[in-house]
Structures are given as structure tokens and as C-alpha cells.
Amino acid sequence: MPISVVIADDQEMVRTGFRMILESQPDIDVLDDVVDGAAALEAVERLHPDVLLLDIRMPGLDGLEVTRRLAERAAAHPEYGERPRIVIVTTFDLDEYIHAALRGGACGFLLKDASPAMLVEGVRAAAVGDSLVSPAITLRLLRELTPATGRGGCARQPSEPLTEREEDVVRALASGRTNAEIAAELLVSLSTITSHLANVQTKLAARNRVEIAAWAWETGLATGGP
Template identity: 55%
Template structure:
């Protein structure tokens, strides 16, 4: 029997924290192991409890969700945790900052229990889930609206045709299971290709794969 996905929830509104905890604890295979009302407490809890997934609101006092995400999953973190950001604000600037800080998912608070649970399970498995209503626009914002940066690095080895297909699917926000169905390959084969793409691109997660795909013009919607 698989162990439950352990989650830390952080939101500055008590009623929201309570609601999220109740929703998640009611989902099969998910257990909320800690809650916090601000970013600093959330980071302390996460570092102590080492949950499988952190679910953070963006707007919190002291240390906001973006800074808390960066502290736990940013580029300089040696052993990053999986963070899903949840907010009422569907704004490109928030999404851009959250995903650049290392978040593996971005959801709106009206997403509903099923999508919330899906995002938590996806993050725990290393997938990235962004609210379907904004997936394409928000991922493309990395290339179109992000701060100026050096040209995207090229792969250390050329991508194979199949890896290019997987790259495009990841950039469109597809999960491993969806990619397997689209390409008519096994789930384990998808995981192998995703891992190979990350190694060749020198990136750490699926969100960074998607960013690279759009920055290099390989992703098309």
C-alpha cells in the first residue's frame, strides 16, 4: 500500500487554511501534516517536517508565498521541496514569479477539490500542474513577459525526435499519463524521455523544460 502524500498548507486566512485542510484530508492518499499562517512559519514547518508537497498562498504577511517558495525550492536549494502555489489572483506577474521561484504548480482557489488533489499528487510525482484555464498563456509569459536573460542554453546532446515530441507535450502542460496516451508509449518510457530531456537541457523540472521550449520557439500552441 502506497503511503499518503504529506502536505504542509500555508495561508494567512484561518478559514481558508481550515477549508484546504479539510478538503485535502478528505482526498484518498493525501494527509495534511502541518498548517501555517505566514510564510516564515511555513518555511520553518517545511524544513522540519520535509513534506512531499507544500501548498502556499501567494499573499501572506512577513514572507509571501513566492519568497517562501524560493527559500524551499529555488535555484540555489540543494534539496528542493515540491511547492504548489494557490491564489485568488490570476495575474501573469504572480505566476511568472512563483514558477521562477521553483513552484511545481499554480492553481486558483476556485479550482475545486478534484483539481487541487490532482495538483498535489502531480507535484509529489515530479509533474507540474497549472490551472487549465491559464496554462498556455502563463507558461508562454516566461518567454514573452519575463525579465531579459541570456539566450537559452542549447542541449549538451541533440534531442531525439521522440524527445522533441515529449518536450512539446510538456510545454503544453500535459502530465506523464496524458503524454503516454497521446504518443502511444508506456508511462515508464515517458518518464525516461522526460529525465533525458532534463539532463540534456540542464534543467531541474518540467516547468523549466516548458520555459526552454517556448524561449527557443520549439513549443507551438
């Protein structure tokens, strides 16, 4: 079945552009596009999309509040599962909002000027529980998570230590590389990288690769620390 998507953005040109890009793909179906957070929540309840493409700054309920409310709904009603998966679309001047959205459970972060291919891949990744983050956002935002007063002070502790190879994979992930790029760099198969990341995700109780990258910056692992 096609991946079902709802687009929420208060700019008509953005909604129209995103809809045209996504509807050109045979495996993606845009169910609706809406202008604000309240309409986004209503569309989610009515249409049950797989993915919600969500702007942060909108009139009324902003994207952060929508993300928070959907996370609360998922916690209170497990029958909903993790749907919809949220992909945030933002600009460079909203760094602090992205941090909050990441911790709230968003699984993808794209710039509004991202290429059509990246937008499509971001939706596809979210639909299967993975995530795609614009490399520029990864490096700009996650670096800022490194504590200013020492490493690892309040970061979560893994249930068991990461192996040396798992640490190599996490460092590469935190620098913005894709799984394919990590596999090429470490001279291993793509399935091996996928397996390593699944193990790391379990050890950290992380919801997605974005949280793994954030953990790497918080602990200093991304910059060569312990």
C-alpha cells in the same frame, strides 16, 4: 507512508477547504495550516513536510520570499534535499509572480478554484518530484515567456540535441497535456512518455516538467519554432 503537507494561506476558508479535501485522502496527511510566510518557514523547520501548499500574496513574508528562502536553504544544506516541494496556489491576476516562483523552484501551480481532484493530484505529483500545472495557467503564463525579440536568445542550451520524438513530447507538454494525454496523442505507452521526459529533463538540467515547458516557450519550440 502518507504524503505530509503544510498549507500556508492567509484566508481561513481556503485553508479549511484545502485541509478537508486533502484529509479525505488516505495517502495524504495535513500536518498544519498556517496564516503567513513566516509561519510557513517555521512549520517547515518544525515538521519537515513533503509538500508545502503555498499562497503567494500573504502578509509579512509572501510566497515568493518563502520559495526563495527554501531554495537557498536547500542549496546551502544538501542534507535537506529538495523537501518540501512547493505547490503554488494563485489567481489569474498574479502572472508575474508565477514567473518568479517558477524560476525560484516551485514545482506546481494551481488556481484557487481548481477542482478537488486537481488539488489532490497536484500534491501527489509534487511529492514524487513531478508537477501538475492547471492547463489554463500553462497556456496563459508560459506563452508570455516567448521572447518578444526573437526566439531562444537567452534560453538554456541542451547538453545534446533533443530527438524528434522528444520535441514532439515537449510540444505537447507545453500545451498543458498530461502524460496520459500525450501518450494517447502519440500512440505510445505511458512509460515511453515518462522515459522521453526523463531524457529531456537530463539534457536541459531542468528540475521538473514546469521548467521543460518554460524552456519550450522560451525557445519557440512550443509554437513550432526550432
